Structures are given as structure tokens and as C-alpha cells.
Amino acid sequence: MPPGVYGMQDVWEREGWQQINIEFLLPTGIYLNFPVARSDTISTIKKMVWKNARNEPLFSALSDPDAYVFTCINMTAEREELEDEQRRLCDVRPFMPILRLVAREGDRVEKLITTQISLLIGKGHHEFDSQKNHEVNEFRTKMRTFCEERAQVRQMLPWEPWMEFNFPCDLEPCSVVAQSGKSHSGKKILVNVKFEGSEVTLQSLSFSQLVVQAGLFHGSELLCKVVTSNEVSVCSEPVWDQKLVFDIGVSDLPRMSCLCFALYGVIEKTKKRPTKKKNKRADCPLAWVNTMVFDYKDQLKTGEFSLSTWPSVPAESIKTTLINFFQHLKLREIVDNKNYTEFFEDEKELLWKLREEVRQRYPESLPKLLLITKWNKHEDVAQMVGLLRKWPELPAIHALELLDYSFPDPHVRSFTIRCLRILRNDELFQYLLQLVQVLKYESYLDCDLTCFLLERALANKKIGHFLFWHLRSEMHVPSVSLRFGLILEAYCRGSIFLIKSLMKQVCCIYSLCEKQINFSSTYFFCIYTVIHVKAVTRKRKQSLFRNHLCTSVSFLDANLFCFSADKCKFMDSKMKPLWLMYKDKYDHVGIIFKNGDDLRQDMLTLQMIQLMDVLWKTEGLDLRMLPYGCLSTGNKTGLIEVVKNSDTIANIQRNNSNSAATAAFNKDALLNWLKSKNPGDKLDQAIEEFTLSCAGYCVATYVLGIGDRHSDNIMIRETGQLFHIDFGHFLGNFKSKFGINRERVPFILTYDFVHVIQEGRTNNSEKFERFRECCEQAYKILCRNGTLFVNLFALMKAAGLPELSSSKDIQYLKDSLALGKSEEEALKNFKVKFNEALRESWKTKVNWMMHSFAKDNR
Structure with missing residues (x-):
């Protein structure tokens, strides 16, 4: 078999996975074939070509090597000129092991940038050109100008604003003027419809x-x-x-x-x-x-x-x-609340009649007014548009709701963006996940939300970094790949200086996705399957893996980290995740790469926990929450931050017990472990950390309906800080076995947790009552902000998460936050749940014991 796509695996195995035969086509018509190393740069390969061509006919007809450039068919099925000759062959990833040498021509820089952007977004620019769609073409032209102009402005920044951009900044964005609609009175619509089927x-x-x-x-x-x-x-x-x-x-x-x-x-x-x-x-x-x-x-x-x-x-x-x-149809139900989405006719009439008073005294009720507006009467629409021009800006908690599909009018969406412009960068970053999903509700490519996100992304490195990955992670979804691809193209045009860094990250993801790539496919990825080939020893795989990733960068931080190759390894769990280690000036940062799990639900849950932490701290309550980093990078691929110096409750109980059968019931194991890690006076602080964080996660997991809470996904740091991981089930979607619900308590509050909170003394009720008060205070704060959580979850319905697809799924959240009830009623219900969690905690222990048995017998 010739060394083509289907024969490359055999060739690489025969060559020890270090070399591959490449076919070279010279401009003189001469054909060369010789092996090159996967780690060779394009510059090195060109020198080898010249050396081998010296003995071939017509060598004298060749010009200086710098007058030529290699071309290949790349992974997006485009002809690519390999202008950057410092790239390695394994980074180029040609479609076939064929390189053609051609004379340089045209705008070299522009061609290089266009090719790099195509590789970055996973969609060739020829795919955009082939659309032959006026909307696509006009959007590309406008957004390129829009982003390149902002890139030029950024280059002219003085020293201090430049530092703020990179580390990062809080710059006020410029305004974007929305275009008004046009009247079409007097026209008729004639539509011819034909269904073609089988x-x-x-x-x-x-x-x-x-x-x-x-x-x-x-x-x-x-x-x-x-x-x-x-x-x-x-x-x-x-x-x-x-x-x-x-x-x-x-x-x-x-x-x-x-x-x-x-x-x-x-x-x-x-x-x-x-x-x-x-x-x-x-x-x-x-x-x-x-x-x-x-x-x-x-x-x-x-x-x-x-x-x-x-x-x-x-x-x-x-x-x-x-x-x-x-x-x-592409519609969603409005939030299921009679006082909010359903009105009697007399209520509609009164609300419309007093709309000016609503604007002056109750501006946050704008969504209600919009819902009862008669959009099939142009007179009412004109009055509503005029009212919007005078409407005071709303805080994000209310403005975000207006991005829902139920409010498609462009004037409403322009007003919403006007409200969001006042957000600081850290506040905008808090809602970035939802804003990307809301793009799916936009009817046209060119909209205020797209311009707003691009504007802020080009003015803040962190926002730009995560906007890129939020969009890039869904490029495999056909319904959004065009829109997201065009936005990514525009962002890259305005961030040329970041392309090299982003290219490293994208290449790293390809190299880590070894299970999805094999040599029976039509792609040529040099290093990408080497990690999982059985013929290579584990030690050899580790070595090749580390060598390839030595120039990689961190994904969970927009700034670069130095890669620590010697500390990277494969983990032993079922999906064989990769443990990556980076280091900055002071410390090491661990990241777990997972292939096969959809991490978007984890991202959403951690975002909510971080938001809870912000709300609590705003009211002076620091519950020592630990919303570690998590990023989805593609179809069931992503990265999770490693929390250092921590262990699971299961390991702590197992290592401090004589028998696996009784480990889950050893109430002293956790306290003894904390004592061993915090000798002397440090123990009091560790118990304080545990008490506060346990209160925070009790409330958070109850409100969000987090399921599958066993002792392997609850962890604790050596400092005493407790935190939860693995959020595969939420909003009350609890696991069951043989028809029996495995989640039989509102949240996890076992007696060994109480034992730590009470400092090991059964009569220390003062400490426990303080813990209870922290839980109740935290819950009341969340209830006061319940609308914000419901709105954010509602906007995520466009993401297509299995456990969040309709307003029915959000009903759990409304119930847990007691929306529509008074604070006294809500707190009364929470106290019942608290007592139930404490009283029924023995059931949790039984579940943990069964989980340990199942794990040991795998």
C-alpha cells in the first residue's frame, strides 16, 4: 500500500512513529520522495529538499529557496501556503503526506492570516464564500472593518490602558447605534410553497x-x-x-x-x-x-x-x-408564573393604559409590558418603540431577561444592549456564557448583541479569550456553525497578535483528542494518535506526549503559562483523562483534559456557584466557596482546573478505616485527617473553613438540585475548605437504581460533617447553631436574587443540555428558591429541608457504602 492516508498508520508504526515518507512536487516537474521526522520544521524540510534535488535534472532552473513556498491541502480541505517555516510538520497536519513547492505570489501576509483563521475556527473561508449569500458577505465586510478599526485603536493606546487590556482592564465600550425599521404599508405578501419529499x-x-x-x-x-x-x-x-x-x-x-x-x-x-x-x-x-x-x-x-x-x-x-x-417551532415557553406571564384581559388593558406610570415608577416591569403589547397593530408598536427611547436603563438582573426569544423586536434588543453596556468587565464575564447562547435567538447575523460582544472582547483580553472558546466549542453544531464561524473570523481579524497563541491552543486540543482521531480517517495528524497506540509502551507514550506539548499554553487563563512536561501523566479513571501541569512565576497549576464528557453543564453549575459567592460576599457573607475553572473546548471535550492539596471524602474515609465496609460510617476519619494536616493552632482555622464552606455548598447544591452526591465527588482541601465536583445531574434530575431514588436527602449533611463542625464534641450546640444560621442567611440572600438565577437558566435553554431544555426543567429552581413566596414562607420551608437532611443522613451513608463497594468491584 502506498504511503497515503489509509497506509500512513502502517508506515508510522514501521518507522517507530518518528518519520513518514513525504512526496515532494517541485516546480521543475521533478518528483522526490524521502522520509522526514515529524518534529522537523518546514525550514529544515526545505533544506533537505534542496540537498536531495542537487542530483536531479533541472536543478539549475530552480531559483533561491526563499523564492518558493511549500503548499499542501490542510485539515479544512483548503490549499494552504506554509509561510511560517518555523512550524513543525506535526503542527501543519496536512490532509495527505504531499508537499508541493511553488513560487511565491500575491499578498503573503494576507494569505497566511486567512489560512490561520480558517484553521483556528475549524471552517475554511471558502465555505463562507460558497454561501453566495448577500447577508453573509455584507456581515463579513462590516465586521472585518469593525474589528480591524478597534484593533488599530488598541495599538495606539498609551502605556497604562495597554497594561489594563492585557492584565486585564475595565474600559468603557463605545456605543453601537441600532438601525430603525422601515414601513411597508400598502404591500401584499405572496408566497409560493412546494414540499419536496420521498x-x-x-x-x-x-x-x-x-x-x-x-x-x-x-x-x-x-x-x-x-x-x-x-x-x-x-x-x-x-x-x-x-x-x-x-x-x-x-x-x-x-x-x-x-x-x-x-x-x-x-x-x-x-x-x-x-x-x-x-x-x-x-x-x-x-x-x-x-x-x-x-x-x-x-x-x-x-x-x-x-x-x-x-x-x-x-x-x-x-x-x-x-x-x-x-x-x-423555534420557540420556548415563557417563565411559568401566572402573575408574570399570564394576564386577564382587564389586567392587560390596565397595564397598557398606565404604561407611562410603569415607565416612571416600575421600570423593571418592562418585560410584562412587552408581553401584553399588541405587536400586530402598528399604532401600538409605534407607541412602545417611543416609550423604549425614554425608558431608564435597567440593571442586568432585569435586562438579561429581554434577550429571551420572546422579545425579538430589534428596538427591545437594542435597549437591552444599552443596559448591558454599563456592566464592568468582571460583571460581563459572569454572564458571558449566557450571552453566547442568546446569539442563537438572533434572527440576523448583524445584530447589536454580536457587535457588543466583539467590541468588549477586543477591548479585554480575558473576555476575548473565553468568547473565542465559547464559540469555538460549538462549531461542530450545524445550526450555529455559520454564525459562530463568522463571529470567530471577525474576532481573529481584530486580534492578529493573538493568533499564534490561539493556534497553539487549538493544535493542543487536536493532539489531546486522540480517541476521536485515527489513521483510518482522511486526516494526517502526526502526534495525535500516538498516545493511544497499544504497540507503544506507556513510558514511551508519556515521553512523546510531553515532548509534543512542551510549547503548549493554558486554556483556563488568558495569559500564557510555561508547560511542565515532566509532571504530566495519564490518569487511571475510565475515560483516561490527561493530567497537565503548567507553572507561572510562583506556582504550578494543574489541568485535567477530558474527552468523552460534555462539560457545559459543569460550566453552568460552577458559574452559578461563583455568582452565589459574589452575592454572598456583597452582603458580607464569605462562605469560602471554590468554583474551580472549567472550560468546554469542543464536542464532549474540555478542561478542568485541578484543586491542589485536596482529596475526596471517600479516600479520606478509606485511608483512615480498617475496613472498606465500615469506612463510610467512620465519623472520626474526617476530623482526624484535618488534625493531621493542621497541627496545633491551625486546627481552629481549618474547622472554620470547613464550617463556612460546608454551609455554602449545602445551600448551593439544594438550590441547584445537584444530584449524584457520593463521597468521590465531595472533596476537601488540607486547609479545611470543602467543595463539590462533577455536576452531571442538576435541577432535581436525581439518579435512581431499580426504581429507587438514590438521592433521598435535600442536600448532604452527614454526622461526620457535623462532628467536624462541633469540633468533635457532641454537646457543642453553639457551633452547630452558628452553622445553621449561616445556611439560613445564605439561602435568604439567594431567594432575594431568585429572578436572576431563573433568567440565567432560561437563557441557557438554547444550549441543548439534556437536563435543561424547557421551562419545565427550570420549575425545580423556582420551587427551591420559593419564587412568589414571602421570605418568611421560604425560610420556613428551608428549615424543614435542613432538618430532613440532618435526620435522614444515615441514608446518605448507606449510599456511600454501596458506591464504595461498586467502585471496588469494577
Whole structure:
């Protein structure tokens, strides 16, 4: 087999995974083939080519080596010029082991930057060009100018602002002016619709007729009555030849009107006994699609559009599944609270009548006013837009809610961004995860939110770093890859000086994802599968792994770290995560790379814990929380910060007990461990750290409904600081076995925890009552900020997390935070939960014992 893609694995094994035969095509028409080392730079390889070519015909026709550049087909299937000749072959990752030598031409710098950006975002620029879409082209042009201008401004910064940018800064962003909508009164909309499908598939579903329903929506509001077509026979290209008329004037269509279509199959239901009544008919949804009525230029769409429909339900269940058409549209339920989302008609009339008073006295009630606005009446819309121009800026806790899909009007979204501009960089970073998800709700590429995020990312290195990875981690999702790819391209254009650093990080991720890459694929990754090849010894794998990553950088910090290759290793757990070590000037920082787990839920949970910590500290309550770093970098890949000098409760109990069976019930093990790590006067401080942190995590895990709390995912630092890890289940999605709920307490408060809090004395009720008071105070603070947590979780519904996909999932959070109840009622309920956790803690111990047995028998 020639050394092509499918033969490369054999070649590398035969060569000891150090060399590979490369085919070289010279501009003189001469062909060369010789082995090169994977660690050779392009410059070294070029010298080898010249040395080997000296004895070949037409060598004298070659010019100086600097007049030529190697080209290859890269991982994004593009022709890439290898201008940076200090890159190693294993970093280039050519599609095939073929390098072509060509004369330099064109703008070398521009080509290099374009190629690097394509590699960074995982999407070739030719894919954007092939769209042949005016919106895409105009957005790329505008955003490139936008970002490059800000990059030029940044280069002119004096010393102090430059330091603030890099380490990082709190710069006030510039304003972005929103474009207003245009009137289209007097026009009519004529839409021709044809569904093309498989005749065989349709006829196999036991129905003979097809029907189309269409509706006009503004967010989740139906603007007029749904219209239904006539029935036609099932065929591969059904044609209705019918005009569907909507009961609404064009002048009353709001700017963000959405036209929605659904295709149904008609099933006749015949009763067993004949009756005079006609047979009942059931409609099975087959496919749906929606499109905006106005284009990104605020003009009514014209011409022909080819829209790909989405299947409503799997074919195998379509006969029995009857769901409403509009459940399949890209909509979400509004927060399920009658006093907040549902109004009686008289309440709507009063709220609209007193809208000016609402603006003056209750500005935070803007979402309620927007929900009852009649968006199918242009007069009401005009008054609401005028009111928005005078509306006072809202704090983030209320403004963030307006980014939900239920508020699509561009004036509303512009107002929201105006409110978010007052956020400091640290505050913006706190909500960055949600703001990236909200981009999925935007109807057009060019929007205020995109400009706002790019503006702040280009003005703050930390925000830019995490914006890049939040976007990059979802580039594998087809529905957002175009939008996110274009935003990433714009960011990179404005951050040319960071491309080298980002390239190292992206290359490092590829190298760490060894399980997803193998030599039977069409990619050529030099080092990327070497770690998991059985023929290589563990010692050899460790050595190759460390050598490759010696120039890598940290992901959880925007600033670079020096890589400590000798301290990196493979961990022994099931997924074989990698333990990476970095060091700064003073200390080592550990990072665990995981491949196979979706870390986005962990990211969200840790974000909420960090927010709780901020809210508590604002009110003078420091509960010593430890929201360690966590970053999703791609499809089920990511990194987790290692908390040094810590161990799991399970290990501490096991190492301080004579028998594994009784380890979970040894109440002295934890206190003895703390004594051994904190001799003398240090013990009091360690117990204080434990007491405060235990209170914080008791409240946090209860409010967030964290499940799967066993002794291997609760840890403690040698200083006494307790913290939880592994948040694979939240919002009350608790694990069960044999139909029995394994989470039988509201939160973890075992007697060995109480034993530490009481300093080992059973009669030390004063210490325990102080612990209880900390829990109650922490809970009351969270309840007062309950709306913020609900809003942030609601905005994350776009992320597609299995345990957070609808407002039904958020109901647990509303209940745990006692939304709609008084503080006294909420606290009374929490006290019941607290006593239950303490009383039923023996059940936790049984679960921990069973977990230890299961772990030991794996």
C-alpha cells in the first residue's frame, strides 16, 4: 500500500512513529520522495529538499529557496501556503503526506492570516464564500472593518490602558447605534410553497392525504389566525395550487414577523360502530420550517427561497405521536408564573393604559409590558418603540431577561444592549456564557448583541479569550456553525497578535483528542494518535506526549503559562483523562483534559456557584466557596482546573478505616485527617473553613438540585475548605437504581460533617447553631436574587443540555428558591429541608457504602 492516508498508520508504526515518507512536487516537474521526522520544521524540510534535488535534472532552473513556498491541502480541505517555516510538520497536519513547492505570489501576509483563521475556527473561508449569500458577505465586510478599526485603536493606546487590556482592564465600550425599521404599508405578501419529499417514505406512513398549516408569529405570539390548506394526495411533489390569506394587514406586521409552515399527514379514524357522524380525522405532523418575513435590510423578502424542513417526529413513531404543530417551532415557553406571564384581559388593558406610570415608577416591569403589547397593530408598536427611547436603563438582573426569544423586536434588543453596556468587565464575564447562547435567538447575523460582544472582547483580553472558546466549542453544531464561524473570523481579524497563541491552543486540543482521531480517517495528524497506540509502551507514550506539548499554553487563563512536561501523566479513571501541569512565576497549576464528557453543564453549575459567592460576599457573607475553572473546548471535550492539596471524602474515609465496609460510617476519619494536616493552632482555622464552606455548598447544591452526591465527588482541601465536583445531574434530575431514588436527602449533611463542625464534641450546640444560621442567611440572600438565577437558566435553554431544555426543567429552581413566596414562607420551608437532611443522613451513608463497594468491584 502506498504511503497515503489509509497506509500512513502502517508506515508510522514501521518507522517507530518518528518519520513518514513525504512526496515532494517541485516546480521543475521533478518528483522526490524521502522520509522526514515529524518534529522537523518546514525550514529544515526545505533544506533537505534542496540537498536531495542537487542530483536531479533541472536543478539549475530552480531559483533561491526563499523564492518558493511549500503548499499542501490542510485539515479544512483548503490549499494552504506554509509561510511560517518555523512550524513543525506535526503542527501543519496536512490532509495527505504531499508537499508541493511553488513560487511565491500575491499578498503573503494576507494569505497566511486567512489560512490561520480558517484553521483556528475549524471552517475554511471558502465555505463562507460558497454561501453566495448577500447577508453573509455584507456581515463579513462590516465586521472585518469593525474589528480591524478597534484593533488599530488598541495599538495606539498609551502605556497604562495597554497594561489594563492585557492584565486585564475595565474600559468603557463605545456605543453601537441600532438601525430603525422601515414601513411597508400598502404591500401584499405572496408566497409560493412546494414540499419536496420521498414518495416511498410518505406512502409507508399509512395515510393518503397531505395538508399544510401556516401561521404568522412575533416571538411566541400568534399574530393572526392560523390558515390551513386543502388536502392533496400523497406524492413526491405535492402541489396545492391554493392561496392562503392571513387576516392581518402588511402595515401591521411587526419587524420580526416569522412565517411558519408545517406539513401534516391525514389519518382517518373510523369508529367500530357506524354512526351518523363523520369519521374523526387526526393530523400527524411530518415536517416544519419557518422564515423571517423581512430580510436583514428591513425589507420584505422577495424572490424564490429554498427552505429545508425539519422532521417533526421520527418516522417509526409518527403514527402514534400527535403533537401540536407550533410545539416544533423555534420557540420556548415563557417563565411559568401566572402573575408574570399570564394576564386577564382587564389586567392587560390596565397595564397598557398606565404604561407611562410603569415607565416612571416600575421600570423593571418592562418585560410584562412587552408581553401584553399588541405587536400586530402598528399604532401600538409605534407607541412602545417611543416609550423604549425614554425608558431608564435597567440593571442586568432585569435586562438579561429581554434577550429571551420572546422579545425579538430589534428596538427591545437594542435597549437591552444599552443596559448591558454599563456592566464592568468582571460583571460581563459572569454572564458571558449566557450571552453566547442568546446569539442563537438572533434572527440576523448583524445584530447589536454580536457587535457588543466583539467590541468588549477586543477591548479585554480575558473576555476575548473565553468568547473565542465559547464559540469555538460549538462549531461542530450545524445550526450555529455559520454564525459562530463568522463571529470567530471577525474576532481573529481584530486580534492578529493573538493568533499564534490561539493556534497553539487549538493544535493542543487536536493532539489531546486522540480517541476521536485515527489513521483510518482522511486526516494526517502526526502526534495525535500516538498516545493511544497499544504497540507503544506507556513510558514511551508519556515521553512523546510531553515532548509534543512542551510549547503548549493554558486554556483556563488568558495569559500564557510555561508547560511542565515532566509532571504530566495519564490518569487511571475510565475515560483516561490527561493530567497537565503548567507553572507561572510562583506556582504550578494543574489541568485535567477530558474527552468523552460534555462539560457545559459543569460550566453552568460552577458559574452559578461563583455568582452565589459574589452575592454572598456583597452582603458580607464569605462562605469560602471554590468554583474551580472549567472550560468546554469542543464536542464532549474540555478542561478542568485541578484543586491542589485536596482529596475526596471517600479516600479520606478509606485511608483512615480498617475496613472498606465500615469506612463510610467512620465519623472520626474526617476530623482526624484535618488534625493531621493542621497541627496545633491551625486546627481552629481549618474547622472554620470547613464550617463556612460546608454551609455554602449545602445551600448551593439544594438550590441547584445537584444530584449524584457520593463521597468521590465531595472533596476537601488540607486547609479545611470543602467543595463539590462533577455536576452531571442538576435541577432535581436525581439518579435512581431499580426504581429507587438514590438521592433521598435535600442536600448532604452527614454526622461526620457535623462532628467536624462541633469540633468533635457532641454537646457543642453553639457551633452547630452558628452553622445553621449561616445556611439560613445564605439561602435568604439567594431567594432575594431568585429572578436572576431563573433568567440565567432560561437563557441557557438554547444550549441543548439534556437536563435543561424547557421551562419545565427550570420549575425545580423556582420551587427551591420559593419564587412568589414571602421570605418568611421560604425560610420556613428551608428549615424543614435542613432538618430532613440532618435526620435522614444515615441514608446518605448507606449510599456511600454501596458506591464504595461498586467502585471496588469494577
